[in-house]
Amino acid sequence: GQNIDQPTEMTATEGAIVQINCTYQTSGFNGLFWYQQHAGEAPTFLSYNVLDGLEEKGRFSSFLSRSKGYSYLLLKELQMKDSASYLCAVRGAGNQFYFGTGTSLTVIP
Amino acid sequence: DSGVTQTPKHLITATGQRVTLRCSPRSGDLSVYWYQQSLDQGLQFLIQYYNGEERAKGNILERFSAQQFPDLHSELNLSSLELGDSALYFCASGTPGGEQFFGPGTRLTVL
Numbered sequence: 479g480q481n482i483d484q485p486t487e488m489t490a491t492e493g494a495i496v497q498i499n500c501t502y503q504t505s506g507f508n509g510l511f512w513y514q515q516h517a518g519e520a521p522t523f524l525s526y527n528v529l530d531g532l533e534e535k536g537r538f539s540s541f542l543s544r545s546k547g548y549s550y551l552l553l554k555e556l557q558m559k560d561s562a563s564y565l566c567a568v569r570g571a572g573n574q575f576y577f578g579t580g581t582s583l584t585v586i587p
Numbered sequence: 588d589s590g591v592t593q594t595p596k597h598l599i600t601a602t603g604q605r606v607t608l609r610c611s612p613r614s615g616d617l618s619v620y621w622y623q624q625s626l627d628q629g630l631q632f633l634i635q636y637y638n639g640e641e642r643a644k645g646n647i648l649e650r651f652s653a654q655q656f657p658d659l660h661s662e663l664n665l666s667s668l669e670l671g672d673s674a675l676y677f678c679a680s681g682t683p684g685g686e687q688f689f690g691p692g693t694r695l696t697v698l
Contacts (some may be wrong), residue, residue, distance in 0.1 A: 509685060520589070520677055520692050521630065526685035565630060573643035575620075575632035 480504045483580035484566050489584045490556055498551045498564050498581045506571020512540050512551045513565040514582070519566060524551065553583075561585045590614065590691035591680050599696045605666040607692045612659055612680030616688070618642070619661040620681060621653055624692075627673040635681075636661055665695070673697045 481503045490496040502510070505540060509528040509534040513521040527533055527542035527549065553560055562581040590613035590625040597679075600606055612619050621633040623646075632645035636655035647653075665672060673696050679687040 511685070511687075516632075517639065520689040522680075522689065525688045528685070567630075567632075574645040575643075577630045577632070579629050 480567055480568075480570065480576040481575055482568060484564075484578040484581045486579065487582045487584070489564060489586060490553075492556055492558060492585055492587050493554050494498065494536045495552065495554050496583065497557060498553075498566075498583065500551070500566035500578060502547050502549070502566070502568045502576075502578075502586045504568045504570045504576055507544060508569040510540075510542055511567045511575070512549075512569065514562050515565060516562045519538075524564075544586065556585050558585050558587070589688040589690065591678060591688050593676075593678050593690035595693060595695050596691065597694050597696075599698065600603070600668060601698055602668055602670060604668050604697075605664065606668065606695065608663040608665070608676050610648075610661045610678030610679075610680075610690055610693075612617070612661070616680035616682060617659065618681035619655055619659070620679040620687060621647075621661070621663050622674050622677040622679065623674045624677060625671075630677075652657055668697045 484500045512524040515521040525540035534543045537554045565580045566578040592611045617638040620635045624630045633647040635643040653663045675692045677692045679689045681687045
């Protein structure tokens, strides 16, 4: 079966750096995606990794290691508006998406 | 505003009924994805279309079907509705680079 694991909840301080980990076991791999979702809103695409390494986009970076089945999302200079749920998803061999249950991040002053 | 539109915003119906959800992708995007989000099951991928053809299929029930029309808008048809089908249904349009843009969603309530 497909398995995507990420922590359920995390808390971090405004201005700090937080790393949200995601491990996966899927039949086939065609990319790993990170999304942000504020309560009551639609998800917003953050990043897409298909090759190993770090992809940086402003305050957000995403890392992938395919051999370890591991990714992380790094958020720098945390702001209160970063409080949201962060979803990790893997696109499998048949191009279907498998989602983790999401990590609820709370940023405190 | 993502540029993706979904109608209706809310839908309330009864068990056993059939409904159609509509999605218009961003101008220029050929891919449309459908997702279901419920409180107990999180976000689940249903199906993807690319330029009118089915590209990938996820956890989509046999009671559900979708299609993408020549003008690239897509419809998700849900039939023989059950209480458990109550959820948020999101559509997203995608670029060749993998980026996805989500619509605001349709909240379906089955009574």
